[in-house]
Amino acid sequence: MSSDPHTDSAGDPLPGPSPERLGDRVAVPSVDRHILLDAVSVGYGDTVIQRDLSFGIRRGDVFVIMGGSGSGKSTLMRSLVGLLAPQAGRILFDGVSFWDAPQRERIRRMRRNGVMYQSGALWSSMTLEENVALPLEQYTRLTPSRIHDVAVYKLALVGLSAYCDYYPSEISGGMRKRVGVARAMALDPDILFFDEPSAGLDPLSARLLDELILELRESLHTTMVVVTHDLASIFAIADDSVFLDAATHTMLTTGNPRELREHSEIALVRDFLSRGER
Ligand SMILES: Nc1ncnc2c1ncn2[C@@H]1O[C@H](COP(=O)(O)OP(=O)(O)OP(=O)(O)O)[C@@H](O)[C@H]1O
Ligand SMILES: [Mg+2]
Numbered sequence: 001m002s003s004d005p006h007t008d009s010a011g012d013p014l015p016g017p018s019p020e021r022l023g024d025r026v027a028v029p030s031v032d033r034h035i036l037l038d039a040v041s042v043g044y045g046d047t048v049i050q051r052d053l054s055f056g057i058r059r060g061d062v063f064v065i066m067g068g069s070g071s072g073k074s075t076l077m078r079s080l081v082g083l084l085a086p087q088a089g090r091i092l093f094d095g096v097s098f099w100d101a102p103q104r105e106r107i108r109r110m111r112r113n114g115v116m117y118q119s120g121a122l123w124s125s126m127t128l129e130e131n132v133a134l135p136l137e138q139y140t141r142l143t144p145s146r147i148h149d150v151a152v153y154k155l156a157l158v159g160l161s162a163y164c165d166y167y168p169s170e171i172s173g174g175m176r177k178r179v180g181v182a183r184a185m186a187l188d189p190d191i192l193f194f195d196e197p198s199a200g201l202d203p204l205s206a207r208l209l210d211e212l213i214l215e216l217r218e219s220l221h222t223t224m225v226v227v228t229h230d231l232a233s234i235f236a237i238a239d240d241s242v243f244l245d246a247a248t249h250t251m252l253t254t255g256n257p258r259e260l261r262e263h264s265e266i267a268l269v270r271d272f273l274s275r276g277e278r
Helices: 072-080 104-109 129-137 142-158 173-184 203-222 232-237 257-263 266-274
Strands: 033-044 047-057 062-066 087-093 113-116 191-195 223-227 240-245 250-254
Touching: 033 072, 033 223, 047 072, 047 087, 047 223, 047 240, 047 250, 062 072, 062 203, 062 232, 072 191, 072 223, 104 113, 113 173, 129 142, 129 173, 142 173, 173 191, 173 203, 203 223, 203 232, 223 232, 232 257, 240 257, 240 266, 250 266, 257 266
Parallel strands: 062 223, 062 240, 113 191, 191 223
Antiparallel strands: 033 047, 033 087, 240 250
């Protein structure tokens, strides 16, 4: 790889196509990049958690943000979904810089993001249908009967049409995650963000959730951004990825995780992706 793995798009939001090769990507062509990060730093107050992040996310890809605990995956996701202004750099959606746009534009963009948070965050006093209906009630002018139809449809998409009237405490952890997915999809987002979707699930439920993510991508063609350090998930779902390093506070590489496992020139990345095999 080049000595600087992320000089690719820095300074130019729309560079021309650049060469790619197996393993560490030497350059990120921005053609049809749904999301583009240009020299982004994220953190809290004066503390920089990740700096100099420059990479693109292709439309329709499942893109995984990986890295060890505390490396800043959730922090980066907060900036991508519009909850935390980056300390530096630009985040572009379809070529438009999110954080430079007027607030009204930003809110419009945020409504097109569906987010499933690490904590799950379902309302325990509401049925599954009421949980999924909530964003529709808040952000649309649909009639109650139409909201009912959409909520039931979204629950059907995640295989839970028979459980609309159940409460979160009455279903399994894996099913609760699916409700989180259904709620994230309520407003027909064009990007779905998932923070550690398989956290707290047994391996079988985690694999079923991976399958759901892939099924939804196939049927809805939604761009999916998934934060995870679960290796099985990473290899099952990721088309592309970025690796965040806690020690150096920046990205080490981007690329398809299977290719990185075999061909990355960075030992830390190969080791992370082959944990448990040695
Ligand atoms: N609200 C906050 N204010 C200040 N520092 C924070 C805040 N949230 C997280 N941090 C710090 O930012 C760093 C990165 O945290 P973050 O939650 O983004 O990591 P992560 O990669 O998602 O970790 P995990 O895999 O454990 O979920 C940590 O050192 C954490 O202590
Ligand atoms: Mg996290």
